Amino acid sequence: MDLSDPHTLRTFLSVYGTLPRAGPGGDEHTLRALSLVPGDPPRTVLDLGCGPGAQTLALARALPQATILALDVVPAMVQETERRMRQAGLGDRVTAGVGDMAAPEVDPKSQQLIWCEGAIYFLGVSRALNLWRPLLADGAAVAFTEATWFRPSPPDELRKWWLSQHPSMTDDAGVRLAIEEASFRTVDSFRLPADAWWDEYYRPMLDRIEELRARLPNDPAAAEVIASAEEEIGYFRRFSDWYGYTFFIVQPAGTQS
Numbered sequence: 001m002d003l004s005d006p007h008t009l010r011t012f013l014s015v016y017g018t019l020p021r022a023g024p025g026g027d028e029h030t031l032r033a034l035s036l037v038p039g040d041p042p043r044t045v046l047d048l049g050c051g052p053g054a055q056t057l058a059l060a061r062a063l064p065q066a067t068i069l070a071l072d073v074v075p076a077m078v079q080e081t082e083r084r085m086r087q088a089g090l091g092d093r094v095t096a097g098v099g100d101m102a103a104p105e106v107d108p109k110s111q112q113l114i115w116c117e118g119a120i121y122f123l124g125v126s127r128a129l130n131l132w133r134p135l136l137a138d139g140a141a142v143a144f145t146e147a148t149w150f151r152p153s154p155p156d157e158l159r160k161w162w163l164s165q166h167p168s169m170t171d172d173a174g175v176r177l178a179i180e181e182a183s184f185r186t187v188d189s190f191r192l193p194a195d196a197w198w199d200e201y202y203r204p205m206l207d208r209i210e211e212l213r214a215r216l217p218n219d220p221a222a223a224e225v226i227a228s229a230e231e232e233i234g235y236f237r238r239f240s241d242w243y244g245y246t247f248f249i250v251q252p253a254g255t256q257s
């Protein structure tokens with residue numbers, strides 16, 4: 001799919017840019033992960049790959065003393081995050097901006113928490129943690145979700161499809177190893193249930209697919225977006241016990257708790 005073509009990007013965003021979340025998750029999981037972050041409630045939070053801002057909103061409400069900077073590389077996602085924050089009356093504590101999570105423009109050692117739901121795979125776990133370490137204040141933590149295999153030896157068809165989406169996908173132990181390779185330690189982790197894929201992601205996506213099919217019945221870009229979304233959902237329907245998302249809460253190794 002050529003997202004550099006403006007019509008294809010608009011069509012893509014008409015499905016993915018208007019969902020409650022742009023990936024699997026849910027407020028209860030965001031809040032559970034936040035409860036596992038060691039130390040005092042963080043006052044400076046960087047939310048990377050914020051998408052439409054669902055987890056940003058949950059974090060902002062749960063951390064009334066915090067200022068949050070939410071970054072995404074897609075301007076439409078940033079606008080949606082800004083809109084949600086304004087609507088919730090949180091515009092004074094939450095700033096949303098267009099930015100690259102590989103190089104967030106914040107001061108060294110300034111962030112008490114870095115959050116990254118559904119986006120760390122763009123960088124890879126070790127690389128991301130290495131890039132973010134200099135931004136972390138003493139005692140700070142990073143929380144992220146990553147797609148993982150839940151069972152060994154997945155069916156070939158499924159393994160090949162995931163390899164095409166996420167070539168470095170591994171299991172929970174593999175992610176823990178990547179965390180150690182970056183000289184971080186895993187504080188805690190938990191797997192998201194299948195509901196976290198349906199409630200705010202795939203079920204609304206199915207509605208958007210139907211809207212798009214009705215609005216642009218003969219449009220090649222729409223057909224491509226629909227086919228790709230339906231393929232992804234189809235794999236999850238058939239194979240959701242083989243893979244899922246795991247939340248990891250990590251700190252630089254040697255952090256005093």
Ligand SMILES: C[S@@+](CC[C@H](N)C(=O)[O-])C[C@H]1O[C@@H](n2cnc3c(N)ncnc32)[C@H](O)[C@@H]1O
Nearest residue numbers: 021022023049050051072073100101117118119
């Ligand atoms: C799967 S979505 C998850 C969004 C959101 N965290 C959520 O869970 O709803 C991944 C997001 O990462 C963003 N993204 C991809 N590469 C990025 C980069 N280099 N810097 C910042 N954001 C990026 C995408 O635009 C997308 O909004």
